[in-house]
Amino acid sequence: MEENTLVSMSGVSSGYGRVQVLRDVNLELHKGDFMAVVGPNGGGKTTLFRTILGLIEPSAGTIEVMGGPPSKGCRKIGYVPQSGTFDRKYPASAEDVVMMGLRPRQGILPSGRDLRESAERAMERTGVTEFRDQRIGDLSGGQLQRAFIARALASEPEMLMLDEPTASLDPEMRAGVCSILSEVLSEGMTVMMITHDLEGIEDRADRIIRVNRTVREVSRGDIHAMECGGGLL
Amino acid sequence: MTDIIDMLEIPLIQNMFLATALACVLCGVIGTYVVVNRMVAVTGGIAHTTFGGVGFAYFAMSVLAVSWMTPMAGALLFGIAAAVIMAVCRRNGELREDTVIGALWAAGMAAGVVFMCYTDRSVIVPSSYESILFGNMLLIDSGKLAAMAVITAAVLAVTAFFFRDLRIMTFDANFARISGINVTVLDLILHILIAVTCVMVANVVGIVMIMALMTIPAAMGNMFSHGMKGTMALGTVYALFLSVAGLFLSLYMDTPPGATVVLVIAAAFIVAVLAKRAASRAGKNGSRGVRGTRLPYRNQRFPEMQYL
Numbered sequence: 215m216e217e218n219t220l221v222s223m224s225g226v227s228s229g230y231g232r233v234q235v236l237r238d239v240n241l242e243l244h245k246g247d248f249m250a251v252v253g254p255n256g257g258g259k260t261t262l263f264r265t266i267l268g269l270i271e272p273s274a275g276t277i278e279v280m281g282g283p284p285s286k287g288c289r290k291i292g293y294v295p296q297s298g299t300f301d302r303k304y305p306a307s308a309e310d311v312v313m314m315g316l317r318p319r320q321g322i323l324p325s326g327r328d329l330r331e332s333a334e335r336a337m338e339r340t341g342v343t344e345f346r347d348q349r350i351g352d353l354s355g356g357q358l359q360r361a362f363i364a365r366a367l368a369s370e371p372e373m374l375m376l377d378e379p380t381a382s383l384d385p386e387m388r389a390g391v392c393s394i395l396s397e398v399l400s401e402g403m404t405v406m407m408i409t410h411d412l413e414g415i416e417d418r419a420d421r422i423i424r425v426n427r428t429v430r431e432v433s434r435g436d437i438h439a440m441e442c443g444g445g446l447l
Numbered sequence: 448m449t450d451i452i453d454m455l456e457i458p459l460i461q462n463m464f465l466a467t468a469l470a471c472v473l474c475g476v477i478g479t480y481v482v483v484n485r486m487v488a489v490t491g492g493i494a495h496t497t498f499g500g501v502g503f504a505y506f507a508m509s510v511l512a513v514s515w516m517t518p519m520a521g522a523l524l525f526g527i528a529a530a531v532i533m534a535v536c537r538r539n540g541e542l543r544e545d546t547v548i549g550a551l552w553a554a555g556m557a558a559g560v561v562f563m564c565y566t567d568r569s570v571i572v573p574s575s576y577e578s579i580l581f582g583n584m585l586l587i588d589s590g591k592l593a594a595m596a597v598i599t600a601a602v603l604a605v606t607a608f609f610f611r612d613l614r615i616m617t618f619d620a621n622f623a624r625i626s627g628i629n630v631t632v633l634d635l636i637l638h639i640l641i642a643v644t645c646v647m648v649a650n651v652v653g654i655v656m657i658m659a660l661m662t663i664p665a666a667m668g669n670m671f672s673h674g675m676k677g678t679m680a681l682g683t684v685y686a687l688f689l690s691v692a693g694l695f696l697s698l699y700m701d702t703p704p705g706a707t708v709v710l711v712i713a714a715a716f717i718v719a720v721l722a723k724r725a726a727s728r729a730g731k732n733g734s735r736g737v738r739g740t741r742l743p744y745r746n747q748r749f750p751e752m753q754y755l
Contacts, residue, residue, distance in 0.1 A: 267625050288625045305669050305678040314615045317626040349673045
């Protein structure tokens with residue numbers, strides 16, 4: 215594995231129980247890459263993420279994340295889940311959510327001042343400071359998504375993985391989230407993002423992969439075909 | 448009223464109030480995890496399985512002459528066993544969680560009845576199922592109270608130690624795993640904490656009514672608090688206040704204390720729900736209907752994103 219390769223998958227198959235979702239996946243993600251992940255629903259995009267994050271054990275093949283097994287390497291990854299799946303009645307403020315992001319670095323011990331400052335910085339750059347004390351049930355979809363991005367950034371990760379960060383957001387909220395992402399990208403952060411929003415990513419992503427049972431790199435020409443209804447999604 | 452004040456000088460009545468206070472603290476803290484993690488059915492299953500443990504303890508004392516197997520110890524044994532089985536089944540996913548809960552719930556009750564059939568009735572202190580199922584706080588002696596105090600301290604210490612990890616796990620289990628938390632072990636610990644709390648609360652309100660004290664005060668706390676600690680604190684305060692009110696009412700009306708406490712808590716819950724609904728309506732009427740916070744568009748690399 216090259217030094218600047220953060221994720222390396224070779225012949226990886228994975229799924230849930232006897233159901234194999236992904237077959238023979240070969241993929242490398244390098245430092246500084248912005249990789250967009252597209253594909254049809256049920257094609258295995260989220261399964262790919264879960265495999266990289268060590269939440270699913272692959273049934274075949276080898277996978278290395280940050281030079282080690284996914285269960286270790288994933289602690290250096292900032293993960294942003296889909297915000298729509300969370301219990302909005304959970305008693306937590308936006309700040310509480312962000313502070314959870316310190317756990318990968320702090321371990322079980324109380325967080326030190328440097329870690330808290332890191333969380334403060336993450337809240338400031340994502341605009342969470344403005345609503346930090348609000349309960350998550352009172353936040354808009356965009357605000358909650360920003361809180362999740364801040365949570366991912368709080369641990370100062372080497373890479374961000376975002377699962378449809380702009381899904382079900384209205385245009386204004388999407389613009390807010392995209393603005394944060396663009397800033398992160400401009401700093402050279404490695405980003406892997408699941409999206410259905412092809413229109414917005416064609417010129418931005420360094421690489422685009424299409425996941426449908428297996429993984430295939432997609433060229434800009436393919437993107438045009440997708441937009442013209444070529445069925446790649 | 449003078450009679451009630453006089454009654455407060457009776458040691459058993461004092462024990463009743465102290466035991467209630469200990470149970471309320473646990474209900475406020477552990478009940479919060481039960482409510483936010485939607486584990487009410489799990490709590491019910493564990494609570495009813497402890498009846499098997501109580502029956503087993505009487506059986507062990509009477510037939511097997513095992514003197515140390517007190518009803519509380521038996522209940523702890525069965526409760527923790529049920530908690531472990533539920534946690535393991537939840538993890539494996541081979542069986543539906545509600546199926547496991549239902550099976551343990553019924554089997555625990557049935558085991559209690561069968562064990563008691565083989566028991567010398569003179570050994571059974573409450574002398575009736577009702578006292579075990581619906582509680583009899585007047586049976587709490589100083590030895591039991593001391594045991595409850597030690598168990599309460601232990602549960603609170605474990606909860607404090609794992610507080611942040613429990614919060615992360617109950618909010619987002621996947622993120623907890625990614626963060627390096629051993630979710631399997633922590634979930635098992637949470638189930639065991641619930642089991643121990645169930646046994647504690649059973650001493651106060653009985654097995655059947657555990658769920659009321661374990662869920663309603665914490666649910667009320669969740670309605671009016673922004674964070675986990677606030678929910679726990681409010682849940683404890685509500686549980687304490689309402690339980691003490693229920694105990695005084697039971698002394699005044701000469702009704703079973705456990706049942707009276709539960710009815711007072713249930714009534715307060717209805718009031719809280721109505722109050723929360725009224726407050727929400729008032730808030731909606733007064734709001735401007737705009738929630739989003741505008742961010743400065745600093746995006747220079749992908750300017751077109753601004754117009755999405």
